[in-house]
Amino acid sequence: MVNEIKKTEDKVISTLGDIKRAISDFTDMFADMKENITDEMLKRSDEIERREDSFKKLFEETRINLTSDLEAKTEELTELQGKIERPPIAFHAHHVVDLVLDTTDEIIIFTKNVINEGTGYDTSTGIFTAPVGGLYQFSVHTCDYMVKHAFIGLVLEGKVIAADSNYDKDYYTCSTVGAIVRVRSGEKVWVKSTASGSNRQLIEDVYRMNTFSGVLVNN
Structure with missing residues (x-):
């Protein structure tokens, strides 16, 4: 009976060791995954910021060009309106x-x-x-x-x-x-x-x- 108890105790200790190693391996794997995910998220964040800056720059350039074109067209229309309103001489x-x-x-x-x-x-x-x-x-x-x-x-x-x-x-x-x-x-x-x-x-x-x-x- 003592031997059986000893064997059972050894199995429990061995199982606990396996569980401890498994937990350690899982912890390491989780840490690696967390690091990889964090790096990927940072990369994605940087890419999003770059694209956002590029979009803002493109939007501003487009706005300036459209504003300039609109002002030019407005001047042309004003000049044309003035000519239309003037009677022929x-x-x-x-x-x-x-x-x-x-x-x-x-x-x-x-x-x-x-x-x-x-x-x-x-x-x-x-x-x-x-x-x-x-x-x-x-x-x-x-x-x-x-x-x-x-x-x-x-x-x-x-x-x-x-x-x-x-x-x-x-x-x-x-x-x-x-x-x-x-x-x-x-x-x-x-x-x-x-x-x-x-x-x-x-x-x-x-x-x-x-x-x-x-x-x-x-x-």
């Missing part, structure tokens, strides 16, 4: 009453409007006043009497920007002169005689017409 006048050019710098007045969009041309003074600033195109067509001279100047704010002379001893002649010029809002354009004399005279009949015209090309 164009005039075409004819019929000169005073055909004799006997005074130097005399303004040649075209008294009848065919079109006067923007009401810039004044038939009483012969002067066009630009309602808005921009790039304008002007044209002057005049006809002179036979054996008579015509010296014509297109004038912007007192300065001749285009000039023409015309003469024929046997027949009536016509000529055209024009210019493309930038005009500020409120500036004035007109046509004048650049040289006077008793032999300076225009002609106007059913076959010939003196005209002065202008149009806003771009503002």
